[in-house]
Every structure is written in C-alpha cells, then in structure tokens.
Amino acid sequence: MTEVFWFSEQPYGHVTDEDLAPYESGRMHFPNTHFDPEKAHVLYSNYHDQYALADEVGFDGIMSNEHHSSYWCMKPSVNVDAAVIAKVTKQVKIAMLGNVIALNDPVKMAEEIAMLDCISGGRIISGFVRGTAVETLHAGISPTENRDRFEEAHDLIVKCWTTPGPFRWEGRYFPHRMVNPWVVPIQKPHPAVWFPGTGSPESVIWAAKRMYPYMNLGSLLDLTKQLKDIYFETAREEGYEPGPEHFGYLIRCLVADTDERAQEVGRTFLWTEGHRQRGPVEFNDPPGYQSREALRIKMSRPTIGTGTIGRRMSYEELQDAHNIIVGSPETVINKLRYIKQTLDPGYMLIYGNEGNMAHEDVMRSVELLGTRVIPALKED
Amino acid sequence: MTMAHSAQRSTIAVGGVAVEMFSGGSGPPLLFLHGAGGNAGWQPYHEELAQSYTVYVPSQPGFNGTERPDWVYTITDVCHFNQALVETLGLEQYVLMGSSMGGWVAAEMAAMCRCNLKALILVGAAGIKPDKGEIAEIFMVSAQTRSNQRFYDISQVPNGEQYQRELTAEEQLVAHSNQEMASRLCWRPYLHNPSLPYYLGRVNTPTLLVWGRQDAIIPVECGEMFQQALPNARLEVIDHCGHSPALEKPGEFLAAVNGFLAGV
Numbered sequence: 001m002t003e004v005f006w007f008s009e010q011p012y013g014h015v016t017d018e019d020l021a022p023y024e025s026g027r028m029h030f031p032n033t034h035f036d037p038e039k040a041h042v043l044y045s046n047y048h049d050q051y052a053l054a055d056e057v058g059f060d061g062i063m064s065n066e067h068h069s070s071y072w073c074m075k076p077s078v079n080v081d082a083a084v085i086a087k088v089t090k091q092v093k094i095a096m097l098g099n100v101i102a103l104n105d106p107v108k109m110a111e112e113i114a115m116l117d118c119i120s121g122g123r124i125i126s127g128f129v130r131g132t133a134v135e136t137l138h139a140g141i142s143p144t145e146n147r148d149r150f151e152e153a154h155d156l157i158v159k160c161w162t163t164p165g166p167f168r169w170e171g172r173y174f175p176h177r178m179v180n181p182w183v184v185p186i187q188k189p190h191p192a193v194w195f196p197g198t199g200s201p202e203s204v205i206w207a208a209k210r211m212y213p214y215m216n217l218g219s220l221l222d223l224t225k226q227l228k229d230i231y232f233e234t235a236r237e238e239g240y241e242p243g244p245e246h247f248g249y250l251i252r253c254l255v256a257d258t259d260e261r262a263q264e265v266g267r268t269f270l271w272t273e274g275h276r277q278r279g280p281v282e283f284n285d286p287p288g289y290q291s292r293e294a295l296r297i298k299m300s301r302p303t304i305g306t307g308t309i310g311r312r313m314s315y316e317e318l319q320d321a322h323n324i325i326v327g328s329p330e331t332v333i334n335k336l337r338y339i340k341q342t343l344d345p346g347y348m349l350i351y352g353n354e355g356n357m358a359h360e361d362v363m364r365s366v367e368l369l370g371t372r373v374i375p376a377l378k379e380d
Numbered sequence: 381m382t383m384a385h386s387a388q389r390s391t392i393a394v395g396g397v398a399v400e401m402f403s404g405g406s407g408p409p410l411l412f413l414h415g416a417g418g419n420a421g422w423q424p425y426h427e428e429l430a431q432s433y434t435v436y437v438p439s440q441p442g443f444n445g446t447e448r449p450d451w452v453y454t455i456t457d458v459c460h461f462n463q464a465l466v467e468t469l470g471l472e473q474y475v476l477m478g479s480s481m482g483g484w485v486a487a488e489m490a491a492m493c494r495c496n497l498k499a500l501i502l503v504g505a506a507g508i509k510p511d512k513g514e515i516a517e518i519f520m521v522s523a524q525t526r527s528n529q530r531f532y533d534i535s536q537v538p539n540g541e542q543y544q545r546e547l548t549a550e551e552q553l554v555a556h557s558n559q560e561m562a563s564r565l566c567w568r569p570y571l572h573n574p575s576l577p578y579y580l581g582r583v584n585t586p587t588l589l590v591w592g593r594q595d596a597i598i599p600v601e602c603g604e605m606f607q608q609a610l611p612n613a614r615l616e617v618i619d620h621c622g623h624s625p626a627l628e629k630p631g632e633f634l635a636a637v638n639g640f641l642a643g644v
Binding site for chain 1: 519520521522523525556557559560563564567568
C-alpha cells in the first residue's frame with residue numbers, strides 16, 4: 001500500500017527571473033530586501049489552509065522541510081512548520097525532511113522533535129538531512145565538518161530519545177556533560193527516521209545500513225531506480241529484506257478539472273528554475289562537503305549523475321519523463337500508476353505547488369488528489 | 381611547477397607522516413611555509429634565497445603531496461606538526477618565512493617556541509583580524525574571483541600567464557584537495573586567531589613584515605597590526621603590488637628580505 005503525502009516548499013512566489021538575474025547566485029547573493037513580510041503573512045496563511053485541507057480530504061501525511069537563504073522556501077525551521085501542521089491537522093502523519101542536524105545543537109533538536117511528537121499525539125516522522133551546502137555556509141560552518149557533525153548529531157539525538165538521563169556526551173562537536181531532556185517522544189523507541197537524497201549513492205547506503213527509509217527527492221526515474229537498487233543491495237548485505245516501506249519518491253504533481261487547465265497552471269513548476277541552484281560551485285559543492293568516499297562511489301558507478309540539478313529539461317520533456325505530472329484526475333491517476341509500477345514506492349510525496357500558483361488552483365488540486373486520485377491508487 | 385637543478389624533491393617522515401619536501405642551496409637553514417592555495421613548489425625566489433641559505437619548502441599537512449594526519453584540524457595542530465618537522469630536519473637557529481596562511485602558521489610557531497629562531501619573515505600574513513578593513517572572502521567565491529584577488533596587476537608577474545591558464549585534471553584535484561584543507565583550518569575564526577596579537581608581545585625575534593600595498597586579500601592594515609604587536613619588527617610595504625609580493629615584485633621582495641637578513 002502506497003501512502004501519499006502532501007508537500008509544499010512554501011515559496012515566496014513574488015520573485016521573478018528579472019529580480020534574480022543581476023546576482024551572482026540565486027541564494028547567498030540575492031538580497032532579502034526582496035522579501036516583504038506582509039506578503040509572506042498572506043502566503044503562510046494560504047499554505048496552512050492547504051495543510052488543513054490535505055488532512056480533511058484523505059492524505060496519509062504531510063511532509064515538510066527547511067532551507068536557508070532561499071526565496072523558494074520560506075521555511076528556515078522545519079520544527080516551526082511541523083508545530084503548525086500538528087495544530088491545523090488531526091490525522092496526517094507529519095514527515096519532517098528534515099532537520100539539518102549538523103548545524104544545530106542536537107540536544108535541542110531531540111527536545112523539539114520529542115515535543116512535536118507529544119503535541120501531535122505520535123504523528124512525527126523525523127527526517128535528518130545534511131542540507132544543501134548553502135545551509136552549511138549560511139550557518140557559518142566549514143563544509144568540511146558537515147558529515148562528521150551530522151554523524152555525531154544523529155547519534156546524540158537517538159541517544160537522547162532512547163537512554164534515560166542524565167548522561168554525559170563528550171563528542172568532538174557537541175560536548176555535553178549533563179544531558180537530561182525532560183521531554184521524550186511518545187513513539188517508542190523513537191519516531192521513525194527518514195533520510196532523503198537526490199543523487200548521492202552514499203546517502204542511500206547510509207540510510208540502508210540503518211534501515212531508515214530513503215526518500216528520493218525527484219530525481220529522474222532511471223537514476224532513482226539505480227539508487228533504489230543500491231538501497232536494496234545494501235540492505236541484503238546488512239541481512240534484512242527491504243520492501244516498499246523503505247523507499248519513497250517525491251513527484252511534482254498538480255491536478256485540475258481538465259487537462260488543459262492543469263497544463264496551464266502546472267507550467268509554474270518551472271518558476272525561476274534557472275536561478276535556484278545557480279551560483280559558483282563553491283556554493284553548491286564546496287571542497288570538503290562531499291566525502292572522498294562519495295566521490296569514489298560516484299566514480300565507480302559512472303551512470304549516476306547528480307539528479308535533476310544541472311540538467312535543464314523543458315516542461316514537455318519533464319512530463320514525458322514522469323518528473324512533472326499534471327492533468328485531470330484520470331490523467332494523473334494513470335501517470336502515478338506508471339510510477340508505482342516502475343518504482344513501487346511505499347511513499348509518494350506530492351510536491352504540489354510552486355511559485356505564484358493561485359491559492360484556489362492549489363486548493364482544488366489538493367481536493368481532487370484527496371477525493372479522486374488517492375482512492376484510485378489505494379484500490380490498486 | 382618550476383624546479384631549478386639545485387633543488388630536489390624528497391619525502392621525509394615526520395611522526396609517521398610522509399612529508400613532501402622541496403629543498404636546495406647551502407648555508408644556514410631557512411624554512412618556507414606556503415599559503416592556503418598550497419605548495420607551488422620550488423620557485424625562482426627560493427632559488428635566489430638558496431644562494432645563501434639551505435631552503436626547505438615542505439607541503440603542509442593535508443596539502444599537495446603530504447597526507448593529513450587524523451589529528452590535524454586547526455592551525456595550532458599544524459604548528460605542532462611543524463615543530464616536529466623542524467626537529468626532524470635538525471634545524472638550528474633557522475629563519476622562518478611564511479606567506480599568507482603560512483605567515484599565520486609561522487607567527488604562531490614563533491609564539492610557541494622562539495628560542496631556536498634566528499629571524500622571522502611574514503609575507504602578506506593571515507592571523508590578525510583587521511580593525512577597519514576585512515580579510516577578503518576566499519572560500520565562498522568563484523575561482524575567477526579568487527584569481528582576480530591575488531595580484532594587483534598580473535601583467536607585471538613574470539610568467540603571469542601560468543596563473544590564468546586552465547588547470548589539468550590532476551592539478552584540479554590537487555587544488556580541490558588544498559582548498560578542502562584550507563577550509564578545515566581557516567573557516568572559523570576566519571583566517572585569524574583573536575589571541576595571536578597577545579601571544580606576539582613576547583616574540584622579540586628580529587622580524588620582517590612584507591606586504592603589497594594593494595593586497596586585496598589580507599589588507600596592509602594587518603601588516604601594521606603585526607608591527608604593533610611584535611616588539612622587534614619592521615614593515616616593508618611594496619607599492620603597486622598585491623597579495624603575493626614574491627611573485628609580483630620579486631626584485632623588491634628579495635631586496636627587502638636580503639637587506640633584512642644581512643642585518644640579523
């Protein structure tokens with residue numbers, strides 16, 4: 001059974017290509033004087049209404065995330081967004097994909113996620129992410145430290161959830177001599193942990209070794225299949241039999257009453273696409289951000305690229321590749337069935353709005369997904 | 381890489397780590413420490429200094445042909461590694477010269493242990509945060525920006541075209557690896573140690589500070605602050621010159637260095 005999650009990047013949709021063009025990069029250099037808090041207030045309200053509707057119409061979950069210095073994602077804190085989701089919804093699972101744990105104090109992360117699990121009544125799925133390199137740069141931390149900090153933060157968070165306090169943690173990056181978080185999660189031994197990626201096999205292997213479900217964030221289908229194969233190979237080497245419950249896939253998807261209307265609205269999925277990751281390689285993949293091991297694995301599997309980043313495809317090509325799916329309920333059901341048959345994901349994460357898509361169009365899409373598309377997928 | 385016939389490339393073991401070393405010349409010892417960009421090997425100014433000194437140009441841990449020991453995370457770690465290198469080489473009353481990040485390392489080494497130092501030469505050295513200006517961003521910028529920052533006027537650099545050509549695949553890997561190590565060592569605090577000016581108050585070693593007046597990476601203000609911090613230091617500022625005086629104004633650079641060394 002495939003579970004279907006709603007996801008919104010929560011873009012600041014007022015930004016245009018013309019705004020972005022003069023700057024060396026679309027993130028670190030693009031000045032925040034383009035941000036109007038009053039407009040953001042309206043957008044946040046809309047996005048929260050979409051969450052509430054997704055819960056009402058039958059989505060299994062809502063996924064959220066976090067980025068920094070990014071006009072296309074107004075969420076510098078996934079935990080704040082998850083707190084909102086917990087209060088505007090009643091049923092859905094809340095998948096945070098996730099906390100950039102290398103850059104924050106892990107004890108506070110463990111406390112906040114435990115608090116969210118208590119508030120939501122045990123609905124939290126706690127994703128841990130390395131973040132894009134810009135997240136690390138924005139935090140003022142050397143990209144060479146991200147991986148080691150991530151590993152230590154992960155171990156300390158899990159220990160906070162599973163080992164009664166107080167205890168001592170003498171790590172290199174996060175030393176604490178007295179750890180005793182009062183709030184611990186409802187879910188035992190702790191909330192499920194997910195791990196996302198776009199194209200790095202090292203991420204897949206890291207997740208598979210820990211039995212953590214791997215969520216592919218919208219890579220092309222052939223690459224995604226290869227990454228899934230790596231997960232399954234690694235899982236079997238580790239001695240367990242993986243299944244759909246270990247694998248999810250993020251798809252840009254919009255449903256309208258007619259194919260024509262969906263085609264029109266869905267074109268916004270390409271909003272400012274040329275600017276999001278634009279910038280020097282020193283921002284997107286600075287020396288030391290990837291491990292030597294990651295480079296070695298990539299060299300040994302020459303067919304594996306870097307996901308969709310860096311490869312520009314047209315709207316039509318992306319639809320042909322099932323990377324963007326737009327249409328009437330019937331069209332979308334058929335295309336999502338193709339993805340189910342191809343990847344057999346346990347989780348379909350619907351990346352459901354973008355840029356300045358009208359709130360009414362997105363609400364209608366949520367409604368049609370919930371009332372028409374999801375029931376059809378569940379019948380399969 | 382420039383290699384005159386008087387220099388040799390070798391590998392020496394320091395505490396179990398294989399250190400890549402260029403050395404040549406004869407006379408009293410002079411140890412040269414390279415900057416964050418890595419070890420460019422035996423250069424014409426090394427060759428000139430080798431007329432009067434035995435010149436040692438090691439690749440610092442994690443740079444070029446020297447592996448990074450697991451324990452080396454900071455500039456302080458590099459300094460301790462280098463003290464072991466000095467002992468391994470058996471250097472007595474040596475001249476310590478460092479450029480840019482290497483100048484920072486040299487200043488910290490002098491503060492740690494100056495009894496064996498004959499003289500200290502810091503060239504466009506990192507290590508002190510300027511009060512008025514800023515040390516330029518060298519990591520979160522494009523390669524083109526980084527290249528533009530280095531020289532005041534590349535047309536006056538002998539063989540300047542070698543700094544503008546496209547790197548070979550192998551050179552790119554080395555440059556990537558050097559930048560990774562420099563990021564590890566210099567990220568935060570950025571290219572300085574807030575305590576260094578206080579350490580330097582005790583360093584009475586004869587010291588020459590050489591700066592390009594138009595240094596666009598480490599402003600000449602830092603040279604002035606080094607001079608204030610060090611009780612026995614002289615600052616030579618070279619006009620129409622950027623961050624690498626030894627490359628951009630080799631004649632004036634060597635005149636300043638030789639004049640200083642003749643007096644110590």
